[in-house]
Amino acid sequence: MSATAPKMRSGGDYRIAVNAEWTSKCNALCPMCPRELIERPQLMKRESWQQLLGRLSPERVFRVVIAGYGEPTTHPRFFEFVDDLRGHPVRFDMVSNGHLLDPDKLRHLDGAIELLLVSFSSIDPAVYGRVHVNLDHARVMANIQAAQKLLRHTRLAISLTPMAECLPSLPETIDWLRAQGVDTLTMSPTLYNRAGSLKADEPATRTLRDLIRRHRLRSQEIDFIPGARDLLRQWRRNRFRCIPRNVDVFVSAAGEYLYCYNDIGHRHVIGHVATDSLDEVLTRREGMEPIAELCNGCNMRHRYGAAELLRAGASFAKARFEGGLTALRSA
Template sequence: MHIPRRRQRSSMRIAPRLNLPGRPGAKLRLDVVQVAVTSRCNASCVYCPHTMYRKQWINQDLDPALFEAMLPALSGVKRIHLQGWGEPFLHPNLVDFISQAKRAGLHVSTTTNGARLDPKLLEAAVAAGLDDLGLSLAGVTAEENDAIRVGAPFEAVTETIARVHSLASKRPVPTLHIAYMALASHRQSVHRLPALMAKLGVSEGVVSALGFAPDRHLEEEGMLARNDEEKRTLRSFRRSMFQLSLAAAFQGINLYYQLPRPKRRKSCPENVDSSLVVGADGQVAPCVMGRLPVKGNCYHWYAGEERLYAPMVFATLDADPAGQLAEAASGQARREFLRTFRNRPPQSCLQCVKRHMAPE
């Protein structure tokens, strides 16, 4: 869910090329495989399903044996992102995962709230070869951020960035970027983000609107316009973001953003045609929205109505993780999903705010 999509444009293609599952050397030909190493999180962000569905949430760590067993299928993948609906640095084996992925020849990224990333753990992750590190924020000051991202303090992010910079003299360090959540009630704060990034020495930033609304109030925070006044407000904000990104570019800062448009788009910023997500439970889905780690029925809001959340799962990895992952990528369920995605998408996609998002 917080993978930087900075230079990607959503363009549907034929299902990715794949060696036939079951044959020796079968491997995925995808841009990204996102592995949700844990669904546990130390934070209680006010907008997150982890907070809103707390009683139904399944807290689980990915089995290290499962991770190791799936790696042979990933040799054709460009990048592995080690994060999902939880804080990745809570997994006791995350550094080992980074090392194993690097030995497999993968570009490795993750996104963190920084709260549990002490200097020793950070240095170990950097030494293991972590390529990209995203830091999550929802405000440009401690007062703003900490009221929204409860338990994920602003100071933890700034300290982590400073520590990465301090390690740069000793060894190669990961590229840093800010993953910024812009809520409707705090949308104007984002205009101070480039100044903060310049101060922190971070040159990449991705600003996102809320893509999932567990309740009615959060739907309003998501900025999906439903009337003329909201449409005018969003158009004005979009123009200001365009101007902000241009001004940031002159400072050497690449600021990307994705905001919802009233009309549903045929493509999706999750790039489902060239990526897969593996949950901490081993279930394979088209995107992080496709499989929340919850038990029982849960509901979300879309277009002013409460909707039943419907998961989408292609497979569950167990006996033969590498073979099953390859089969999930090329199997009938995913082929049918990709075939109908543009014009007749499944109900889950029709009720997803992400289908309104326009990366810019």
């Protein structure tokens, strides 16, 4: 489905990422995800999905991540939803726990999704079982191998879980993934505490940065940066100094725009895809004050001050440079 969206009129002149939640239901019970806060897990209707697609333009949106707080591969209309995004001018990525990524789904999403990001905690089955609760470790590993073999147009990446108990087995996990031919390995330098709701031990950002550098991983903090110019514009245009909130628009499975992607309970709605454009929602949000229950305990609100922005920008520039070198070598 190809959609023509309105040009930018308000809400700033920078581009954003959109987090699209096909479902708030999940087949996993991971301890780092406080899913008990979602009172009414649901599935996105196809009408809402198509309405959202009609709101997206590459002038406003540089990336759509199909994720949310559920597992997109569990949606009963998975194949139709994938078909709907074919031919759309905006880039689409998908995050999955990998449990249901069978060959049929992999072949169907190949080329429609630009980056398939599979969350994986450890090669150690005991660690994996404690972190990715309710998932089959061997099955996920087999699906990762199948994805590496079958995907021709979609790039496979692995998101390594930055929890303290995953770190001792991290070298062996990385070795196994690279032995399968998976080159894009990512990790966040911050274990997001989900607006203060996460109770797990939080490794220090400096520790995670050191691991990212030592193992030559891609830092996920640069994934929200469409470009240095857009980042600067975003920082200058927003009176609310929270980069993660400002660069991401979360669309729930109900088709509702949420104030922040850390609103796990889906309680703070600021619009709906059926009636509101992205520009209207961005302008509305820019006029809103911090929401205490979301912002006060969040470890992301003050995450990117001037110094941190410089470090993120440096990481972004380095990744772009190294990506260019890789392209030249393979040409």
